[in-house]
Amino acid sequence: MRTLLRTASMATGFVLACATASAAGQAAAAPPANDDCLACHSDPAAARANGSLVAVDPATLAASTHGELTCVGCHTDLATLAEYPHADTLQKVACASCHADVGSTFSDSIHSRARERSGLNVAPVCASCHGAHDILGTADPKSRVAHSQVPATCGTCHDGITQRFATSVHATALQQGDANAPVCSDCHTAHDIQRADTLEARSDATAECGSCHGSLTTAFVRTFHGKVSQLGSGRAATCASCHNAHDILPASDTASTVAPQNLQATCGTCHEGASARFVQYDPHPNPDDYGRGALLWWINRFYWVLIPACFGFFGLHSVLWFWRSTREARAHGEAAR
Amino acid sequence: MTTHVRRFDTPARMLHLVVMVSFLGLSATGLPLLFSDAAWGRFLAGLFGGIHGAGLVHRFFGGVLLLAVTYHVASVSWRAFGRGERGIFWGPTSMMPQPSDVTQFFQQMRWFAGAGPRPKFEHFTYWEKFDYWAVLWGTALMGAAGLILWFPAAAARVLPGWMFNVALFVHGAEAALAIGFIFVVHFFNGHLRPGKFPMDLVIFTGSMSAAEFREERAGEFARLASTGGLAPLAVEAPTPTEQRRARIVGTAGLSIGMALVGLILYAVFS
Numbered sequence: 312m313r314t315l316l317r318t319a320s321m322a323t324g325f326v327l328a329c330a331t332a333s334a335a336g337q338a339a340a341a342p343p344a345n346d347d348c349l350a351c352h353s354d355p356a357a358a359r360a361n362g363s364l365v366a367v368d369p370a371t372l373a374a375s376t377h378g379e380l381t382c383v384g385c386h387t388d389l390a391t392l393a394e395y396p397h398a399d400t401l402q403k404v405a406c407a408s409c410h411a412d413v414g415s416t417f418s419d420s421i422h423s424r425a426r427e428r429s430g431l432n433v434a435p436v437c438a439s440c441h442g443a444h445d446i447l448g449t450a451d452p453k454s455r456v457a458h459s460q461v462p463a464t465c466g467t468c469h470d471g472i473t474q475r476f477a478t479s480v481h482a483t484a485l486q487q488g489d490a491n492a493p494v495c496s497d498c499h500t501a502h503d504i505q506r507a508d509t510l511e512a513r514s515d516a517t518a519e520c521g522s523c524h525g526s527l528t529t530a531f532v533r534t535f536h537g538k539v540s541q542l543g544s545g546r547a548a549t550c551a552s553c554h555n556a557h558d559i560l561p562a563s564d565t566a567s568t569v570a571p572q573n574l575q576a577t578c579g580t581c582h583e584g585a586s587a588r589f590v591q592y593d594p595h596p597n598p599d600d601y602g603r604g605a606l607l608w609w610i611n612r613f614y615w616v617l618i619p620a621c622f623g624f625f626g627l628h629s630v631l632w633f634w635r636s637t638r639e640a641r642a643h644g645e646a647a648r
Numbered sequence: 649m650t651t652h653v654r655r656f657d658t659p660a661r662m663l664h665l666v667v668m669v670s671f672l673g674l675s676a677t678g679l680p681l682l683f684s685d686a687a688w689g690r691f692l693a694g695l696f697g698g699i700h701g702a703g704l705v706h707r708f709f710g711g712v713l714l715l716a717v718t719y720h721v722a723s724v725s726w727r728a729f730g731r732g733e734r735g736i737f738w739g740p741t742s743m744m745p746q747p748s749d750v751t752q753f754f755q756q757m758r759w760f761a762g763a764g765p766r767p768k769f770e771h772f773t774y775w776e777k778f779d780y781w782a783v784l785w786g787t788a789l790m791g792a793a794g795l796i797l798w799f800p801a802a803a804a805r806v807l808p809g810w811m812f813n814v815a816l817f818v819h820g821a822e823a824a825l826a827i828g829f830i831f832v833v834h835f836f837n838g839h840l841r842p843g844k845f846p847m848d849l850v851i852f853t854g855s856m857s858a859a860e861f862r863e864e865r866a867g868e869f870a871r872l873a874s875t876g877g878l879a880p881l882a883v884e885a886p887t888p889t890e891q892r893r894a895r896i897v898g899t900a901g902l903s904i905g906m907a908l909v910g911l912i913l914y915a916v917f918s
Contacts, residue, residue, distance in 0.1 A: 535797065535816055538684035542699040584801045591809030592800075598817060607813055614821040621825060625833040628775070629841070631760040636842035638762070 342390040345372075348382040351396070359399045371445045406437045417502040433468070440464050440501075456501070459485060461494040469495075475558040493523065507556070510545050520550045530595035546581075553577055553594065650882040652855040659723070664851050665897070666716045667783065672904050673709035675827050677702040679908060682820055686915035710794050717787045740871060741771040743781070749774040768867035775837050779829075786826045793819040827912070831905040839902060847902060852894030853886040 351357055352367040359365055372378060383390040388402045407414025417423050425434035440456055447454035455464045462482065466473030476482050484492035498519045505512060517540065521528030531537040539547040553569055560567035568577045578585035597603050598611035680693040680702060696702040728736040735741050753774050758764035793815040796803040800812055839847040850856045862869045872878045886894065
C-alpha cells in the first residue's frame with residue numbers, strides 16, 4: 312500500500328514537472344514559480360558542475376523573512392528562464408533594489424570599499440552576515456544578526472578580536488542575558504563600519520561609550536585629555552587608551568588595565584614615570600560630587616561666587632560710570648553752546 | 649614746549665607691553681581648550697597650527713608672562729629693600745590698597761549718583777590697584793596651576809594626582825575671570841569709557857597732557873604742585889610717530905581682545 316502510494320506520487324510529480332516544463336517551453340514569458348526552482352534545488356545534493364552546493368531547504372526558506380518572496384524576485388536573471396538546467400553562475404543578487412537605504416549606507420563602509428575599490432574578495436557582502444535563503448530578523452534569537460549572535464557572526468572573519476571581546480565585561484554581561492550589553496555593531500555600527508584608527512573615529516568612540524556611560528564621558532570631555540582630543544589631537548588619551556577597546560575589564564578584575572595595581576603601568580604608557588601619587592588623578596572628575604573630591608567641590612563653589620560677584624560689581628561700576636560720563640558730557644556741551 | 653606730564657617710565661611701559669602681548673597670546677591659544685565644544689575651537693587652534701601648535705605657543709607665552717612678573721616682583725623688591733626707596737609699600741604713589749582707596753571709592757559712587765564731585769585721585773586709583781593685584785595674583789595662581797599641568801610627573805613627586813584635577817579647574821576658572829576682566833572691565837576703565845574712547849595712549853607713550861593730568865589726578869597734581877615735584881615730570885608731547893605707533897599697538901590689542909570676547913559670547917549664547 313505504502314509502496315503503491317509512493318509510486319503514484321512520484322508519477323504525479325513527474326507528470327507535473329513535465330507539464331510545467333513544456334508550458335515554460337511554449338510560453339517563455341511566464342517566470343518560473345518557486346516550486347519549479349525547488350523541484351531541483353530542494354535536493355540536498357543539488358550542486359554545480361564544480362561540486363559547490365546550490366541546495367535550498369524549502370522549510371528554511373519558508374521560515375525566513377523572505378519566505379513570501381519569489382525566487383526570481385531576487386535572482387532576477389532567472390525570470391525569463393527558458394532552459395533547464397540554467398547557467399552555473401547567475402548575476403549577484405541586488406539586495407539594495409529593495410533595501411536602498413541600507414545599500415547606500417553600506418556602500419561607504421570599510422567592508423564595501425574593501426571589495427569594490429580594493430578588490431578584496433573575502434570582504435563581506437550582505438549575505439555574509441545575514442545569510443541568503445535563511446535570513447531572519449534581528450528580533451529572532453536564531454538570526455545571525457540577533458543581538459546575542461553578532462559577536463559570533465563578526466567572529467567568522469574577525470576571530471582574534473572576537474576572542475578578546477569574549478573575555479570582556481561587555482561579553483560577560485551579554486552572556487548573563489543583559490540586553491543592553493554592547494556587541495560589535497553597537498560601537499562599530501552594522502552597515503556604516505569605518506576604520507577605527509582615524510581622528511574622527513577617536514572622537515566618535517567617546518560618544519559611543521557615552522551612549523551608555525554618559526555621566527563619565529560628560530566628565531571626561533571637560534578634562535584636558537577630553538578637550539584636547541575634541542580639538543583634533545591624536546595623542547591625548549580617550550576611553551580606549553586606558554580601558555582598552557575589546558577586552559575591557561572592570562577595575563575590580565586584577566587583569567584590568569584600570570585595576571588599582573595596574574594604573575601606574577597604564578598611565579605610564581604616555582606619562583613616563585607615573586608614580587603612585589600620580590595615578591590618584593581622576594580621569595573623569597565631577598566638581599559637583601563632594602564625595603569624589605572635596606577640594607574640587609569647594610573650589611567649584613568658590614568660583615561660582617567669585618566670578619559672578621566680580622563681573623557683577625565691575626559691570627555695574629562700568630554702567631554707572633558710562634551713565635555719569637555721558638550726562639556730564641551733555642551738560643558740558645550745553646554749557647559751551 | 650613741555651605740555652605733558654610723565655606718568656610711566658620705560659620699564660613700566662615695557663612691562664605692560666610684554667604682559668599685554670603674552671596675555672593676548674595666552675588667551676587666543678587657551679580659549680580653544682576652555683571652549684573646546686564651541687564651533688570655533690578647532691578654527692582658533694588651527695591659526696596656531698592645530699591644538700599642539702596652540703599648546704606650544706601657550707607654553708611659550710606662559711613662560712614669558714611668568715618671567716615678566718617674576719622680574720617685576722624682583723625689581724620692586726630691589727627698589728624697596730636694596731635701594732631703600734620709600735613709598736613703595738605705602739603712601740600716595742604705592743600700589744598698596746589703603747584707607748584712602750575706600751574713601752575715594754565711595755566718593756566715586758557719589759559722583760556716579762550726581763551727588764558730589766569726582767574724587768581727587770592720587771597716582772593710582774582703586775580700580776587700577778584692583779587691576780594690578782588681579783594680574784599679579786592671577787599670574788601666580790594660573791602660573792602655578794599651569795606648571796603643574798605642564799610637568800605632571802614632576803609635580804606628582806610632591807602633590808597627589810587629584811591636584812591635576814584641581815589645577816585644571818583653577819586654570820580654567822581663573823582664565824575665564826581674567827579674560828572677562830581684562831577684555832571687558834579693564835578695556836572699559838582704561839580705554840573705552842567716554843573721555844578716553846577709543847583708547848588711552850598714556851601706557852604706550854608714557855605721558856599725558858598736563859590738563860588731563862590735572863583733572864584726572866587732582867590729588868597727585870596738588871601734592872606735586874605744593875612740593876615742586878611737577879617740574880621734573882614735565883616732558884614734551886609725544887611726536888606724531890610715537891603717537892601713531894602707540895595707536896597701532898593699542899588698536900591691535902583692543903581688537904584682538906574684543907574679537908575673543910565676541911567668540912566667547914557666541915559660544916555662550918549659541
